[in-house]
Amino acid sequence: xxxxxxxxxxxxxxxxxxxxxxxxxxxxxxxxxxxxxxxxxxxxxxxxxxxxxxxxxxxxxxxxxxxxxxxxxxxxxxxxxxxxxxxxxxxxxxxxxxxxxxxxxxxxxxxxxx
Amino acid sequence: xxxxxxxxxxxxxxxxxxxxxxxxxxxxxxxxxxxxxxxxxxxxxxxxxxxxxxxxxxxxxxxxxxxxxxxxxxxxxxxxxxxxxxxxxxxxxxxxxxxxxxxxxxxxxxxxx
Numbered sequence: 253x254x255x256x257x258x259x260x261x262x263x264x265x266x267x268x269x270x271x272x273x274x275x276x277x278x279x280x281x282x283x284x285x286x287x288x289x290x291x292x293x294x295x296x297x298x299x300x301x302x303x304x305x306x307x308x309x310x311x312x313x314x315x316x317x318x319x320x321x322x323x324x325x326x327x328x329x330x331x332x333x334x335x336x337x338x339x340x341x342x343x344x345x346x347x348x349x350x351x352x353x354x355x356x357x358x359x360x361x362x363x364x365x366x
Numbered sequence: 367x368x369x370x371x372x373x374x375x376x377x378x379x380x381x382x383x384x385x386x387x388x389x390x391x392x393x394x395x396x397x398x399x400x401x402x403x404x405x406x407x408x409x410x411x412x413x414x415x416x417x418x419x420x421x422x423x424x425x426x427x428x429x430x431x432x433x434x435x436x437x438x439x440x441x442x443x444x445x446x447x448x449x450x451x452x453x454x455x456x457x458x459x460x461x462x463x464x465x466x467x468x469x470x471x472x473x474x475x476x477x478x479x
Contacts, residue, residue: 256409283465295410295456295469308466343409347465354400355467357409 256358264364273329275344284327285345339365368393372470385444389457397459399440404454
């Protein structure tokens with residue numbers, strides 16, 4: 253069964269540095285998402301992406317964050333000037349040709365800011 | 367605005383016993399409802415979904431859930447717990463005016479041998 257893959261599985265970064273989290277969504281999916289899960293808390297929506305542009309974003313997704321689909325397969329989340337509170341598990345997800353269809357999640361990238 | 371409440375952050379059941387994980391939602395428009403399971407160090411795996419139609423939905427691994435509009439609930443059940451069911455379970459809601467999912471805080475299920 254096709255999977256969403258995320259790399260790296262664990263990223264350690266110094267505070268203030270930029271980090272890029274990478275995702276390869278399922279190939280025939282058209283909607284892409286990033287979610288965040290701070291340790292012990294709920295999974296929180298960050299952003300959704302469709303047709304090469306952001307379709308929805310939460311209040312968490314401020315100017316520090318950006319997303320990009322640089323080629324036909326990758327979907328990236330860039331976090332600039334990382335802060336301690338950015339430490340979390342970041343999940344990428346994708347869904348097929350319509351919204352509200354089940355989203356398929358990757359295994360996540362654990363981001364640790366030192 | 368949409369939200370999800372999962373009552374009970376931790377649930378323990380004996381192997382072979384009924385599993386009941388509670389989920390209540392708040393939505394001003396008809397919701398789409400989902401249950402996901404998360405095993406340690408893994409992503410979220412879809413268990414089942416409700417979009418329209420039959421209110422009792424069956425999912426993988428013997429789980430099922432019933433959409434009760436009058437109670438704004440979507441509780442997850444399984445008649446007989448297996449050791450392999452031990453995991454974190456998340457209820458989520460979305461609506462047709464947007465495509466983000468709103469997740470509950472999760473329920474950690476422990477199965478006692």
